[in-house]
Amino acid sequence: MRGAPQDGTELIDKGVFYRRLYTLALPIAIQSLMLAMVAAGDAFMLGRVEQAEMTAVSLATQIQFVQNMFLGAITATGGILGAQYFGKKDTRTIREIFHLMLRLCGLMSVIFFAGCELIPSYLMRIFTHDDELIAIGSAYLRIAGWSYLITGISQCYETVMKVTDHVKESAWISSSAVIANILLNAVLIFGLLGLPRMESRGAALATTISRVLELGLCLVFSRGEGYVRPEWRRLLEGRKELQEDFRRQCLPLLGGSLFWGIGFTSYTAIMGHLGADAAAATSVAAVVRDLICCACNGIGSAAGIMVGNELGAGRLETGKAYGIRLKNISWVIGFASMLLVFALTPLVVRVVILSDEARAYLGGMMIIMGVYMIGRAVNTVTINGVLDGGGDTVFDMYSLAVCMWGIAIPLALLGAFVFHWPILLVYACTCLDEVGKIPWVMIRFRKYKWVQDLTRA
Numbered sequence: 386m387r388g389a390p391q392d393g394t395e396l397i398d399k400g401v402f403y404r405r406l407y408t409l410a411l412p413i414a415i416q417s418l419m420l421a422m423v424a425a426g427d428a429f430m431l432g433r434v435e436q437a438e439m440t441a442v443s444l445a446t447q448i449q450f451v452q453n454m455f456l457g458a459i460t461a462t463g464g465i466l467g468a469q470y471f472g473k474k475d476t477r478t479i480r481e482i483f484h485l486m487l488r489l490c491g492l493m494s495v496i497f498f499a500g501c502e503l504i505p506s507y508l509m510r511i512f513t514h515d516d517e518l519i520a521i522g523s524a525y526l527r528i529a530g531w532s533y534l535i536t537g538i539s540q541c542y543e544t545v546m547k548v549t550d551h552v553k554e555s556a557w558i559s560s561s562a563v564i565a566n567i568l569l570n571a572v573l574i575f576g577l578l579g580l581p582r583m584e585s586r587g588a589a590l591a592t593t594i595s596r597v598l599e600l601g602l603c604l605v606f607s608r609g610e611g612y613v614r615p616e617w618r619r620l621l622e623g624r625k626e627l628q629e630d631f632r633r634q635c636l637p638l639l640g641g642s643l644f645w646g647i648g649f650t651s652y653t654a655i656m657g658h659l660g661a662d663a664a665a666a667t668s669v670a671a672v673v674r675d676l677i678c679c680a681c682n683g684i685g686s687a688a689g690i691m692v693g694n695e696l697g698a699g700r701l702e703t704g705k706a707y708g709i710r711l712k713n714i715s716w717v718i719g720f721a722s723m724l725l726v727f728a729l730t731p732l733v734v735r736v737v738i739l740s741d742e743a744r745a746y747l748g749g750m751m752i753i754m755g756v757y758m759i760g761r762a763v764n765t766v767t768i769n770g771v772l773d774g775g776g777d778t779v780f781d782m783y784s785l786a787v788c789m790w791g792i793a794i795p796l797a798l799l800g801a802f803v804f805h806w807p808i809l810l811v812y813a814c815t816c817l818d819e820v821g822k823i824p825w826v827m828i829r830f831r832k833y834k835w836v837q838d839l840t841r842a
Contacts, residue, residue: 397706406687406711412556413547414683419563421675423570423592430574431585436665436739438585441521443668444512444657447650448526449533452497454646456537458639459489460544461689465634465773467548468690469697469839476549478627478840479613483545484620485631490537501530512650513657513664521585528589532596539596542603545613548690554606562599566591626841634839637778644785651794652815655801656808662739663808666746669737670812674754674761677726681718681762684711688770696775697840705836708771712763712830719762726755749809753816760819767826775835784822784829793818 431439463486470478500508505523513519539558546555572578573587583590607614656667688711695704730751734744768781797814800806 397703397710402691402707402710405691406684409547409552409687409690410683412552412683413686414679416556416559417682418676418679419560421672421679423563423566423595430570431588435584436661436743437517438521440661440665440668441509441513441518442525442585442588443671444518444653444664445509445522445525445529447512447653448497448501448508449529449536451646451650452493452533452536454642455493455639456490456540458635458642459486459493459537460540461638461642461769461773462486462631462635462778463541464544464548464686464689465693465776465778466630466839467545468693468774471548471550472694472697473699473840475840476613479545479549480616481623481627482631483541483613483615484623485628486541486544487538487615487620490541494534494537498530498534501526501533505530512654515661518661525585525589528586529592532589532593535600536596539600539603542600542607546606547686548693549613551606551612552690558599558602558606561602562595565598566595569594630839630841634776634778637782638773641778641781641785644782644789648785648789648794648818652797655797655815656812659801659808659811662743663746665739665743666750667812669733669739669747670750670754673726673729673733673751674758677722677729677758678761678765680722681715681765684714684718684762685765685770688766689774692771692774692835696836696838699838701836701838704775705833708775708830708835711771712767715763715766716759718766719759722758722762723755726751726758730755746808746812750812753809753813757816757819760821760823763823764819764826767830772830772835776837776839777829777835780829784825785818788822788825789818792821 431442463482467479467482470482505526506519508526509519509522513522543555543559546552546558569591570588572580573583573591574585576582576587606612653667653671657664688708692704692708692711695701695707730748733751734748737744737747739747768784772778772780793814793816796817797811800811800814
């Protein structure tokens with residue numbers, strides 16, 4: 386802002402800042418880790434059964450990945466506005482935001498549930514032409530589709546908990562569901578405790594049961610003192626001006642989520658059409674990526690809440706100083722994540738059961754992914770945390786349109802199907818967008834368009 390110091394460091398009480406960051410980021414990072422462990426559990430347990438089972442489930446879960454793009458845009462909008470209104474101590478408006486999220490997430494959940502139950506084989510053909518993988522994936526989707534019906538509701542509850550200082554409870558609920566999922570995976574996939582061996586169908590059933598548990602815990606916790614919970618008789622009511630504010634923030638986020646989600650799904654489809662070995666190696670690399678990204682996900686979510694609280698309370702200069710420090714922290718997280726990927730590569734390549742060719746692909750992919758992690762960390766914290774926390778949600782959509790859809794995806798398509806580049810080079814193209822847009826992100830950050838109070842009187 387005008388007259389503000391360039392870095393604003395004198396506005397930050399370091400003790401308060403880092404204590405708040407730790408309090409928010411650690412539970413969210415653990416929650417993110419636990420969620421990633423479900424995919425890891427599916428992949429490694431099914432990998433012990435058969436490579437085709439692991440690959441088919443990895444491809445099938447791309448449907449939920451796309452659904453989460455819609456749900457993520459809706460709940461992220463609720464998180465942005467909710468954090469600012471919580472900084473303003475306006476519980477009534479937070480409850481109205483809760484209602485908006487429930488209506489929209491409920492609609493998305495019904496749509497994806499119907500697709501999984503009615504046309505699962507057509508959905509699988511988007512990602513592979515292998516008949517065996519299509520059959521396995523379709524059976525998985527028919528069972529897992531029931532979990533897609535309720536997961537959006539749970540996400541709404543957990544978002545409101547995060548922005549109203551119940552982040553530990555939100556993380557506990559999510560983590561409990563994940564632990565249940567992993568344990569049920571082992572029992573149902575391998576047929577333990579006298580139950581039949583269900584393999585991929587067991588993974589789907591475990592997911593569905595754990596999602597029911599998660600929603601049940603959300604309902605129980607939200608009955609406690611100090612929790613914001615919906616008023617069901619007023620679920621369809623709402624102020625037009627608040628709905629307009631929600632729409633103004635949500636549409637760019639939805640555009641960005643779709644660009645990113647469909648783009649990532651396109652990467653999976655491209656690699657899936659390069660053969661079973663390439664698809665298997667890509668699936669394992671994706672699991673490792675998601676596990677390593679947990680730290681930057683936690684910092685990014687905490688950044689949005691911390692910056693949003695300060696801006697919503699009218700402390701714009703402090704919010705700006707928080708954003709600058711969080712952006713600097715993102716670089717540290719990025720390089721640390723790269724080194725961690727490099728360190729884990731020999732272990733991952735040895736542990737997973739793959740063909741020799743798939744194992745060779747995986748080793749190369751891990752090295753490429755290590756460099757990618759720098760861009761992923763910086764962009765997650767800076768864009769999805771700081772910029773979005775201040776309402777600058779349009780930039781993410783623009784950057785994805787140019788870097789992912791204008792550069793990375795066309796190069797990957799041309800390399801895979803026209804020029805027939807080596808598989809590792811095609812994979813490198815799918816990692817190009819995060820690294821390539823870093824300079825643009827830094828320029829946008831320094832314009833400080835994100836330093837704004839979004840609340841209404």
